Amino acid sequence: MARLNLLEETRFEKVPVSVYPDPSTASKVVAKRIADIIRKKQENGENAILGLATGATPVKVYAELIRLHKEEGLSFKNVITFNLDEYYPMQPDAAQSYVTFMNKNLFDHVDIERANVNIPDGTLAVDAINAACEAYEQKITDLGGLDIQILGIGRTGHIGFNEPGSAPNSGTRVVTLDDLTRRDASRDFGGKENVPRKAITMGVGTIFKAREIILMAWSGNKAEIIKKAVEGEISSEIPATYLQLSDNVEFILDTESASLLTRFDLPWLAEDIEWTPVLIKKAVVWLSLEIKKPILKLTEEDYNNHGMAKLVTQSGPAYNINIRIFNELQHTITGWPGGKPNVDDSQRPERANPAKKTSIVFSPHPDDDVISMGGTFIRLADQGHDVHVAYQTCGNTAVWDDDVIRYLEFAEDFAKEMGIDASKISTLYKESREIFETKKPNQIDTEIVRKIKALIRKGEAIAGARFVGLPDTNIHFQDLPFYDRQKFSKDVSFEDDIQQTMELLRQVKPHQVFAAGDFADPHGTHKVCFNILFEALRRLKATDEWTKDCWLWLYRGAWHEYPIHEIEMAVPLSPQEVYRKRLAIFKHQSQKDLPVFPGDDPREFWVRAEDRTSETAELYDQLGLANYEAIEAFVRWEF
Known part of the structure; x- marks a missing residue:
């Protein structure tokens, strides 16, 4: 599997990070790691104890595990799983439940014993939750602990549902979900107001006991929080930073989620690099904005003090670099997005001809x-x-149901005012109101609506x-x-x-x-x-x-x-x-x-x-x- 620019903990990165070209490639790597654990345990006549996650991030990992089961004979007979979390309250057969998610994306397609599947119970009475959480922890302990725990990361920095403020030694418990977490889940529930306010989650302390921890992240949406988790200071405000304290953790990322790490975003600060035209332009713009000086006023001292001494040595003096980048930026500006007719277009972003495009x-x-x-x-x-x-x-x-009613009311009134038969519109209006009165969150609209x-x-x-x-x-x-x-x-x-x-x-x-x-x-x-x-x-x-x-x-x-x-x-x-x-x-x-x-x-x-x-x-x-x-x-x- 192609791994990109792997550096074991640069001076900016406080955990081991592996970066792969895309989520599919990275997911296959994670799936192989899990499969190797299962097979090794099988050879020793032991159970493999897996900590599993939900959400979009691990879906391709589970798809690869299913492929390994169906095409390469990977058996799950000796696998015992513990899921990180579940919404509370939540019925197990609800579309948004993590029971439904795991069945759909993994368990229904492999030969795991259902008695070996453990997911927090979202139907418990409030006074029974604490005892159930303690039993969840104890069961993991009695089995010898988790062989591997896979994690995603939320945009608040949560792992599992350990939201900001979680303690590093926290155990399985009920938590209140952060507003951003609920907003991110709103599409699945048909609006934030329908997302449960609480969840049951393994604690950070529980996760830390795993013999191997893999945190996965894909897409640019996660880039900002990944940078904080990997390069930032340990803080309860970003629970994923606690993973910096573990000797058993690895972050597995795609290029997009890793894009803001210093070695990719500002590589001249992380290592000695080969200066390409693209990097030169990016670095000069960054330097100008970083020290709040216009490009044409940047000095050699400015370059030397910000990891760019080699650039000045190779391509300097500084003023020549400044002029070149300034001109490149100047040439992007045009009041003629369709091209300006009858002019030299060699320094313009669009062609002069044809004059009318x-x-x-x-x-x-x-x-x-x-x-x-x-x-x-x-x-x-x-x-x-x-x-x-x-x-x-x-x-x-992206249209409110109220707007449908408003437009139908207008159509009905207009038809009546104009002496047009409005019976069909009236029927449609009545049917629509009845539908909306009983409409459930995330229910797909009828064809006519x-x-x-x-x-x-x-x-x-x-x-x-x-x-x-x-x-x-x-x-x-x-x-x-x-x-x-x-x-x-x-x-x-x-x-x-x-x-x-x-x-x-x-x-x-x-x-x-x-x-x-x-x-x-x-x-x-x-x-x-x-x-x-x-x-x-x-x-x-x-x-x-x-x-x-x-x-x-x-x-x-x-x-x-x-x-x-x-x-x-x-x-x-x-x-x-x-x-x-x-x-x-x-x-x-x-x-x-x-x-x-x-x-x-x-x-x-x-x-x-x-x-x-x-x-x-x-x-x-x-x-x-x-x-x-x-x-x-x-x-x-x-x-």
Whole structure:
């Protein structure tokens, strides 16, 4: 298995860390470690005592264990398992229970004896919990302790459900869940208000007794907390830092979750490196912001004092480096996102020709276009380009039930006022109210309700695109099938989504494609939509001549921006354009004030968008470049 840049505890890392290219590769490594323990115990006629975790992180580990069982004869007859935790209260047959999770993802597919499966009981009476927790601990002890404990990590730094404030010697017990933990679980429960406030969890002390501890983390969402857990000071506020005290622990990460560790994020501080153009640009931008000096004022002393002496020796003097990076950043800035006609474009991010380009903005949800790149969208239309927008999904998941009732009431009243037969609408209105009155958390809407919610989002998207300046002929609603299919099954084919996207691209034949590049959640709609679009473009490149002149630009969402050193096109916005962008976002009324899935950020989407673009402009200013009201940023993606 390929392991990337493994350094046994650098001067920044306080635990052993192994980094693998992707979650699948890393999961196979963990599964093999578990399988080796099981087989060794079998050879000695002993039981293997496993500490197991739930959540998205270990799913591929369990899938590999199932494969080893079915294809390579790995038996679980001698395996005894103890799960880390369970929500409280929780019925074992509930969809969100960890009993259901473990059965679905492992136990139903292997030959483990059910009597050997131990999961905290979420149905206990309150006065019986303490005794059950003590019995759980004692059973582990009587069996000789855990041979291995696998862990994930929550964004609060919790391991198991040991939330901030947990003691290093804590045992199995009832805990109160952190608000962030409950927010992260809200999708599974149909809203945070439905997530239990408590859980039963093994303690940190229990975990420490395992002979081997593996903490796994995947994706950029975990990068920040991983950095704190690996490089930070031991603190009860981040329980995962307690693992620094163990001699038996290893963190197994993918490249994304490891991306903020110093050896990857700021490698010049961790080791002697080979300076590439990308690293030079990143380091100079970092140095300027770190010591709060514009790039053109950085000195050799500044470089030498921050791990960059070799750079100055090889590529200096410092001022030459400063000038080069300053110019590179300056050349990213353009007020002509479609290219400026009749000028030398050798130092510009976009081509001058053709002067009038055909551009298409792919929007995963019906509002990502105006939220994420609304100013650029407006600029392209104002500058006379043939601009199209493609709304990839209908977005019906993110509409409140109350809005359905409100629109049906309007339709019923309108029909009556106009003397139109409103009986069907009245029936639909009555049925919808009855459904909503008995609707359970996470219950999938009926087909007709999904259609109404989709129409609500469609009307808002049309209003927003028209406000930007697009004719109706240039507004495309793909309503890709995967979006509704995934409500019923995670195992779906994307072939018809790809074919539909290819057909639209062939119809438009764009010179520019803009797409959402927010990949923090690998299972999110943005990532799926990008994968579909990328595959469509990849296939078309092999057959269609127009793709040779087609560039793909990626934008980020409302939550965060590309790092400055990665930006390849920075489009500055005037105060008037920022205001016009805000009005375009306002057309999405169902997402205003409080959207169904707001994420961690309590700000409204328009506020997030304005803050993000103004922060990008401020960073350019701090680096010594022009001071703009706002900047929207893009990177170019090869396909």
